[in-house]
Amino acid sequence: RDHQPGREDETRLERFMKHKPPTFTGGYNPKGAVNWLKEVEIIFEAMGCSEENKVTLGAYVLREEANHWWKNARQRLGAGGAVITWERFKREFLIKYFTADVRNRKVVEFMELKQGNMSVAEYAAKFESLCAFSPHYNTVEAEYDKCVKF
Structure with a gap:
């Protein structure tokens, strides 16, 4: 069977969406931010999701202000082709949405x-x-x- 990377990504996204991941819209909602992270991580575990796919899938369900935040954060964090790990994503996400x-x-x-x-x-x-x-x-x-x- 020939591997089609685009098709694999699509299948992975379909599998992720079948689990009905919550969306996160941003704003001041510290409890919602923590709950969103917990929920998507439960899905990642159930899917046996690899580290490199977690950021892509997690970011896919960010909406509104959270999506704008991520676009800016991704540019900043991924400068020079740096790989953004899920741990890094979570750290940045919590700094933004679960303030000190x-x-x-x-x-x-x-x-x-x-x-x-x-x-x-x-x-x-x-x-x-x-x-x-x-x-x-x-x-x-x-x-x-x-x-x-x-």
Whole structure:
């Protein structure tokens, strides 16, 4: 069977779209930005998506302001033919749509988190969702610290 790169890209895009990926329009929506990333990454995993295709597919579902942001960011990041990895895309995306002040508030909320009258399940869910914003607790080395904090 002869390989047609254009056809493979089209098939990959069709497969991606069958999973009904959410679109992201930008604006001030930190929670929406984080949720959008989580959702597209779930789809990438289900598809066994290669690193080099993640940026293309993720960018495909950016709309309106987010699409304008990406066009500018892509020009800047890809200058001189530099390859833009998914990790780089995510970092830039979060700098833009999950600003430092929001991230810092989440870190403080995490550091001050107490179980109080939440059930263990509620507390564990809140702990995990806030932990995502505390970079220190997201490393293998920090697993012990994470247990102590919990």
